[in-house]
Amino acid sequence: MSAPAPTIKKEVLALRKQINEYSYLYYVLDQPSVPDAEYDRLFQRLQNLEQQYPELITEDSPTQRVGDKPLPHFEPVEHQLPMLSLGNVFDDQELMAFDQRLKERLEGISEDFEFDYTCEPKLDGLAVSLWYEKGKLIRAATRGDGSVGENITQNIRTIASVPLTLRGKDFPSVLEVRGEVIMPLGGFNAFNKQAQQRGEKTLVNPRNAAAGSLRQLDSKVTAQRPLDIYCYGVGVVANTLAQDKASSVEKNNHAGREHLPLADSHRDMLKLLASWGFKINPETKTVKGIYAVKDYYQQLLNKRPTLDYDIDGIVVKVDKIKLQNQLGFVSRAPRWAVAYKFPAQEEITRLLDIDFQVGRTGAITPVARLEPVFVGGVTVSNATLHNMDEIKRMDVRPGDTVVVLRAGDVIPKVARVIKERRPENTKAVVSPAQCPACGSDIEQLEDEAVMRCTGGLFCPAQRKESIKHFASRKAMDIDGLGDKLVEQLVDEGLIANVADLYGLSVESIAALERMGQKSAKNLLTALEKSKTTTLAKFLYALGIREVGEATALNLAQHFGSLDAIVSASEEDLLEVNDVGPIVAAHIAHFFAQAHNREVIQALKQAGIVWLDLSPQARTDLNLPLAKQTFVLTGSLTLMSRQLAKEKLQQLGAKVSASVSKNTDYVVAGESAGSKLDKAIALGIDIIDEEQFEKLLNQYN
Numbered sequence: 001m002s003a004p005a006p007t008i009k010k011e012v013l014a015l016r017k018q019i020n021e022y023s024y025l026y027y028v029l030d031q032p033s034v035p036d037a038e039y040d041r042l043f044q045r046l047q048n049l050e051q052q053y054p055e056l057i058t059e060d061s062p063t064q065r066v067g068d069k070p071l072p073h074f075e076p077v078e079h080q081l082p083m084l085s086l087g088n089v090f091d092d093q094e095l096m097a098f099d100q101r102l103k104e105r106l107e108g109i110s111e112d113f114e115f116d117y118t119c120e121p122k123l124d125g126l127a128v129s130l131w132y133e134k135g136k137l138i139r140a141a142t143r144g145d146g147s148v149g150e151n152i153t154q155n156i157r158t159i160a161s162v163p164l165t166l167r168g169k170d171f172p173s174v175l176e177v178r179g180e181v182i183m184p185l186g187g188f189n190a191f192n193k194q195a196q197q198r199g200e201k202t203l204v205n206p207r208n209a210a211a212g213s214l215r216q217l218d219s220k221v222t223a224q225r226p227l228d229i230y231c232y233g234v235g236v237v238a239n240t241l242a243q244d245k246a247s248s249v250e251k252n253n254h255a256g257r258e259h260l261p262l263a264d265s266h267r268d269m270l271k272l273l274a275s276w277g278f279k280i281n282p283e284t285k286t287v288k289g290i291y292a293v294k295d296y297y298q299q300l301l302n303k304r305p306t307l308d309y310d311i312d313g314i315v316v317k318v319d320k321i322k323l324q325n326q327l328g329f330v331s332r333a334p335r336w337a338v339a340y341k342f343p344a345q346e347e348i349t350r351l352l353d354i355d356f357q358v359g360r361t362g363a364i365t366p367v368a369r370l371e372p373v374f375v376g377g378v379t380v381s382n383a384t385l386h387n388m389d390e391i392k393r394m395d396v397r398p399g400d401t402v403v404v405l406r407a408g409d410v411i412p413k414v415a416r417v418i419k420e421r422r423p424e425n426t427k428a429v430v431s432p433a434q435c436p437a438c439g440s441d442i443e444q445l446e447d448e449a450v451m452r453c454t455g456g457l458f459c460p461a462q463r464k465e466s467i468k469h470f471a472s473r474k475a476m477d478i479d480g481l482g483d484k485l486v487e488q489l490v491d492e493g494l495i496a497n498v499a500d501l502y503g504l505s506v507e508s509i510a511a512l513e514r515m516g517q518k519s520a521k522n523l524l525t526a527l528e529k530s531k532t533t534t535l536a537k538f539l540y541a542l543g544i545r546e547v548g549e550a551t552a553l554n555l556a557q558h559f560g561s562l563d564a565i566v567s568a569s570e571e572d573l574l575e576v577n578d579v580g581p582i583v584a585a586h587i588a589h590f591f592a593q594a595h596n597r598e599v600i601q602a603l604k605q606a607g608i609v610w611l612d613l614s615p616q617a618r619t620d621l622n623l624p625l626a627k628q629t630f631v632l633t634g635s636l637t638l639m640s641r642q643l644a645k646e647k648l649q650q651l652g653a654k655v656s657a658s659v660s661k662n663t664d665y666v667v668a669g670e671s672a673g674s675k676l677d678k679a680i681a682l683g684i685d686i687i688d689e690e691q692f693e694k695l696l697n698q699y700n
């Protein structure tokens, strides 16, 4: 093999630089700059050249992230500075006490002093130490017991957001960075989905998944796992290599931290780390005073369900390094930082029983009755078990100790069974053969996990659910008709279907438990008000299977009238946006049932009306905005776009998605873009949100 020409060497260097730049933008900043295909091409080219000229391969080449040989075991690594843990607080009072302690400890600080605090998410992953010398990643280690960890360099190198070479020039010659390795939820779910499809074992939760992935002896396995890192601190920092390393060991016993200061504040230190290519969590914020920390906690708690990684609280750090040094440490935790934990999202409790609940469409869902447990910030005593397959998969039984999960606002669910704690004599759950509410047969289609009651509206449970749905806010919006009241009304035999609601009298309602004249009258007023609606809402309220709000709106807009929908064939229905064969079949089936048509007839007789939306009807009705076409653009702040659209349609206007010479008005919300430009170019009347409100109000 011939030696590579200087031009080849140059090309290799240029490719590495370019690839590193693109992957920094992609993995660290989350700002992809070139299409994946372009990145892949450059990577391929570099791989080819390195294959041709192996002498050009360097450790820090982006092609060398995956090591080739599995390790026999992990070598121990002694941390020169211990990797600390954090004290915890669990409520505002304890947080205030933390702030108070700091003031008491520091001399000459007044009672009303406000510390600058840098607040970060407390990531639920695995702490690691990354050791750089002269800007190159030399070694990575787990936290271990804080003093001794394991050498996981091979595995850490596979994480694309860990720099192998630092950016810039002004980094210290020895730099130990600390951070948390996590598995993002998106990657975790995708990984599990694939594993399930291949019949392989799934990962239990993102934290264990991250830990397990880092403890693979074969880094090729780790490379397949979607891992990421956020860096939040430094360990050893020194300006000369060997000599200083030794001195830092001497100077830094377990309590000390006298390495070179990088910056005056934690915040600025993070900024420096970012400038060297480390990934810093974007939720990091520096605030003034402990009350602002409280606000940060609340904001992040609200944001928690939208984040792509698990967090279990916030970490609060005194920002000024000088103050940090004055405060020092107690045993293995800094005095200047604390973790304010969120309420746990996973708890264990006992499963008392399993009930089968019948939903609006007859779907029968197993529900776990639990010994009440505080999880995700609320007390939970019921949790969904989804379906029979899920019960079988987990082999969950009454009497079991189970893990309950409640993340964000989602319905609590039983995540898994702790089999070791199973008492003797438990019995496996058997599927019910009859509907628990009405005794009708249960059907289960071959390829469906769901069991269904075949009782239809004869089933009191289905009836109750369909009435609750009918009354709900996005349907007929009957104020004051809650779930409990619907159940009472059905149980007392006052109503059997939705049409019966409109025949209720003050006396009959007032006679119910916990109801009086006043609440009965209010309910009748609400029922009266609900009679004026839109076709889309009415369709949605009927509770046809698979017809959600969006489909109902599409149907209403497409057909314009209920009669047209009732008499539409499945073929006609398929013409509607988003309606496929299954939905079309459900709609056709619904209207083919005599009792459904009877209820609709009764509703109409009760006085339910909506404005017809067909173009013909709009003109016929002489509506004020008939023949006018509107385009809504930009973001509307005074009302939702949907509501604006409905209001316009009720006044007879057509709402179009694009601007043309046929457009009469363009309503321009905030940061309107190309549609506004086009409207200007075409000389179309443009009104802002306030003018739009005024226009609507004219007709109200």
Ligand code: IVH
Binding pocket: 084, 085, 086, 087, 120, 121, 122, 123, 124, 125, 126, 127, 143, 180, 232, 233, 315, 334, 337, 339
């Ligand atoms: S700082 C000097 N910051 O929490 C304080 N730790 O309980 C050392 N953790 O082992 C840690 N997110 O695994 C810090 N933003 C964050 C963190 C964080 C998660 C973990 C870390 C550490 C444990 C301490």
